[in-house]
Amino acid sequence: MLPPPVQAGMNNYARSPQTIGQRPSTAGGDRAYLPGFLGAYGHQPQDTPPGAHYAAMHNRKALQHQIPAAGIVPGTSPFAVGLHNFLPRMEAYEQHRKLSIGTIHHAAHRAHQILQVPAGQQPRGGVPRHPVATAEPAGRAQKRSCPRMHPLAPFVTPTGGYACNVCRKRDIKRGIKLYSCRKCDYDVCADCYGGRMESEAKEREEREDGRLEEPRGSPVKGPSPSMLRKIQVLLDKRDTLCAHASAWFKKFDGDRDGVLSFTELVDLCARLNSDLQIPGVSDATVMQCLKKFDVDGDEMLNQKEFINLYFRLLLKVKAQYAPVKVRREFFLDKKPGRPDAHYEVRETLGQGTFGVAKRVLDKKTKETRVMKVINKKSSHMDPQELEQEIKNMKKMDHPHILKLFEYFEDYNNVYLILELCEGGELMKVIEDTYTKSRGKKSLTEGWIAGLYGQILEAVSYCHSHGIIHKDIKAENIMLLTKDKTSKNPFETPPHVVLIDFGLAEAFDPGRPFVSRHVAGTPYTMAPEVWNATLSRSNTFGLKCDVYSLGCVLFHLFCGKPPVIARSMKAQDWLKAISVGPDWKLLRHVSPHATQLVKKMMTYSDRLRPTCAQCLTSPWFEVAPNDNIRALGxxxxxxxxxxxxxxxxxxxxxxxxxxxxxxxxxxxxxxxxxxxxxxxxxxxxxxxxxxxxxxxxxxxxxxxxxxxxxxxxxxxxxxxxxxxxxxxxxxxxxxxxxxxxxxxxxxxxxxxxxxxxxxxxxxxxxxxxxxxxxxxxxxxxxxxxxxxxxxxxxxxxxxxxxxxxxxxxx
CATH class of the missing domain: 1.10.238.10 (EF-hand)
Structure with missing residues (x-):
């Protein structure tokens, strides 16, 4: 309970809205009682400078130290008695509010400065004393403060402008916020008594809390290219940056004391953000910056400390709006020198039409890799085709596509350093399983599903990047790993990769995925590709790879290609494809698997599913589950x-x-x-x-x-x-x-x-x-x-x- 004089003063205050401060409000908590008991002790607005109000509301301890320093001793005046009687309630409020130490220290410091300034003079920093309505020359409107103006407005508003209480009350509750009612700065605002100002204040609060989106066009997009170039120049030359930062420091050091106070830093940051064309920051963020860069602990920034803050700010702006951007392919350029300076050749793995594959050892990491040596003359490979294959491999970034580590080139050869596929070709696995066992063995569906899902994901990745492989077959699917310890090599699916992008075609963004360049292996070529051989007007797209994948899956299930024509003529292949494979060969396969193969080998590419759609088939549930439930x-x-x-x-x-x-x-x-x-x-x-x-x-x-x-x-x-x-x-x-x-x-x-x-x-x-x-x-x-x-x-x-x-x- 408040003392009777205070309660009486509260009643008087409630009946007179022209009294200082704000109306009593349950939402305002203990702060609403402060004007009431000040009025009860006979205090008037012109008797006490605004610093005392500020200290009374935000720092109970400041009252004990700053008020006596101003000549106000407990018990010597009704106002002083009222202040000290109010301390216990302020203690409870202070525990509830928990303002930051920096904010309280700065408030007490500024209050002490204002209390010691004689009447009629302005305190340091240009903060005016409590405004009083003054007469204006004839013919000009009288400039007065809003009748509901908060008594601390001149203290917390660095420009000295007036702030109406409707706009201020939420900001005091949240800490020091430099907002004010613009209309009240110039004349008495009748709207202050309405809901417009309160709705605007509420809108600002919601926008600041993230509950309300910024209106269109209002967010700052970021620095312009010219501004980014200026930042680049500053970061390139330390002397220029220091001189620029020093100019900012001197401009906003209003009292010329060689340090920036919190209020001065808030003003500087607001202007600096506008100059750099970046979004503004809250006062809480400014306070965090002050604490972070305040090396000497005086809760202010000297020139050296501000230069460090300015430097870090420019670094952050450049990192956010013009970051260093790096891609994987930047590190896959042609390497200088010869490969034997980096790799030791161990053995020859095989020789084909386009080159020789050798097992090599990295001299530094001791990892085993494959070096594919392509002779420019004897391989009869078009240099443009070779260049396109390397370009495609550099772009491919997927765990189930053969990785190109680096490559070298001399006058005679091109050397590609690739992943080692210890398990060999998938075709060899099929031959070993079906041919050598004479049909007595077959691959399990779980093993096939785990392997086949990897290939589907690889091809789906290619398609999402506008690349048609055109030559998907069992020979172009390699096993990176080989289980040498397990008695049953088909217990767990191996890690497989897709290889050979020599015939692949890449499409530029925005260009239709339509091709007329026929390529591939006959027994896995889609019907639309065969049609393209008959007429230049016929085209094909990404789904030709889906048909080829269906042929590979059929091959995995029964050990033989799905269709074989009598000759190499396109008409014969189209006829064989239209008839379709012998589906009785899949009678030992589950219905989900059979259904998936039939969909992928649909004659019309319009009715054929995409790779991503194929991956949603319930058949893949038979594959071993290797999902991770939680990270360590x-x-x-x-x-x-x-x-x-x-x-x-x-x-x-x-x-x-x-x-x-x-x-x-x-x-x-x-x-x-x-x-x-x-x-x-x-x-x-x-x-x-x-x-x-x-x-x-x-x-x-x-x-x-x-x-x-x-x-x-x-x-x-x-x-x-x-x-x-x-x-x-x-x-x-x-x-x-x-x-x-x-x-x-x-x-x-x-x-x-x-x-x-x-x-x-x-x-x-x-x-x-x-x-x-x-x-x-x-x-x-x-x-x-x-x-x-x-x-x-x-x-x-x-x-x-x-x-x-x-x-x-």
Missing amino acids: DHVMQGLVDHSRRSVFERTVLLEIATQVHAVSVQEINRIFRMLDTEKQGIISKQTCVTGLAKLGVPQNTAMRAVEAMDMDGDGRIDYTELVAGILCVYDSHLDDRLWKAFSKLDLNGDGKLDRHEIRKLLQCGEVSQMGLVPAQMEIDAIIQEMDTDRDGLIEYSEFKARFSPQRRQ
Whole structure:
């Protein structure tokens, strides 16, 4: 209960809205009683400066220290008695409100300044005293404050403008918010008593809390290209940046005391954000910046501290609006020198029409790979076809498409370094199972379903990127792994990959997927492809690959192709295809499997399903379930670490990921397949976040990790980007890969990385005009973060420490 004099004053105040402060309100809590008891003790607006009100409402302890300093001693005046009697209620309010220490300290400091200023003078910082209506010259409207103006408005509004209480009351509850009613700044606003101002204030609050979307056209789109170039110039030259930051500092250091207070920093940030063409920030964010860059702990920023803040702000703006963008294919360019400098030849695996395949050993990582040597003259291969095949392989980024690691070229040959397929061709598996056993053995449906689903996903990925393979057959499906330990080699499906993109055709974005270039193997060619051989007006599209896949599945079930013509004439093949295969050969197969084969081999491509539709068949439920229910703590920590890595570290990991053998990261492969819900081999960021959340990753962690993985900024997560994101957790050969990456970066071979070498890596994406060239001060910031011995260079031990799974930021 309040003392009787205070309660009486409250009643008087409620009857007189012209009294200072605001009307009593249950929503206002203890703050609504402050004007009432001030009136009960005979206090009037002109008797006490606004700083006392501010301190009384926001800092109970400030009353105990600042009021006596101003000459007001407890018990010497009704006003002082009222203030000190009100302290217990303020203590309860303070515990409920829990304002930040910086806000309270700044409020008390400014209140103390205002209380010590003699009447008629302005305090430091240009904050005016409590405004009083003054007479204006004849012929001009009298400028008065709003009758419901908050008494602290001149204190919290740096421009000295008036703020009506309707606009202010929610802001006091939330902390210091620099809003004001523009109309009240110029004249008495009759609308203040209506609902318009309150609705506008409510709308601002909802928009700030994220409950209300910004109106169209209102969000700031970001810096213009010219502004980004200016930021680039500032980040390239430290002296220029320091001079520019110092100019901002002096401009907003209103009291010339050599430091920026919270209020001055709020004004500066508002103007700076407008100048940089970026969205504004809340006062709470400004307070966080003040605390972060306030090295000496005085809760203000000196010039050196502000320069550091300004530098970090420009770095963040450039990283958000002009990031360094890197793609996997940037690291797959033709390598200089000869392959024998990097690889040791072990044995010849085979020889074909277009070249020789050799097993080789990487001299640094000790990994076994395949080197395909293509002689430019004897292979009779069109140079354009070879170039197109390499280009297609560079674009393909899927765990079930044969990976190209790098390639070399000299006058006579082209050397392709590829994944080693230890299991051999799928055709050989079919022959060993059906031919050698004379039909006594057959492949199990579960094994076929697990293998076949991988191939369907690979072809679906090609189609989503506008690529028709045109030559899908059992010979072009390879097994990366071979189970040498199990007695039953068909117990678990192997990891398979699709190869040979020499006949593939890629379509540019926006171009119809229609082809007239006939290619393929006769017994798996679709009828529309055969029709295209009869007339140039006949065309075919992506679904020719679906027919070929149906032929492969039939071959897997019974050991023989579905249709064989009497001759190589197109008419004979079309007739055989129209008749169809002998479906009795599939009587031992489940109905779901038979139904899938028939749909895929439908004569009309319009009635034929897509690869993604085929993957929804219930037949795939017989495949072994390798889904992951939840990710371990070590994986979650790996995602957290990746989200905190610098762009240099993430680029290094992306380059390493391009050289990782798919078999060595089977756990990541399973995660990728689970996240790829649309089965197109690419995952949207939102789908990836949702998928990680289902695996137990916190929402915020998943969002930050996915944002960090998207290195090319296309809004999607590719396979190699996912591998790079969690490679440090799963790769047992990480140390060897890091050493190889470090050696590749160390251009001069001195065992250390300097500015030039780091810049060379980060510029790989800029050659394709994907972003601005990394600025010099960005490079310096990267070196400073990694350089523990402060010699300006990065040694291998410092480089390696940044990628340790146990590292914490």
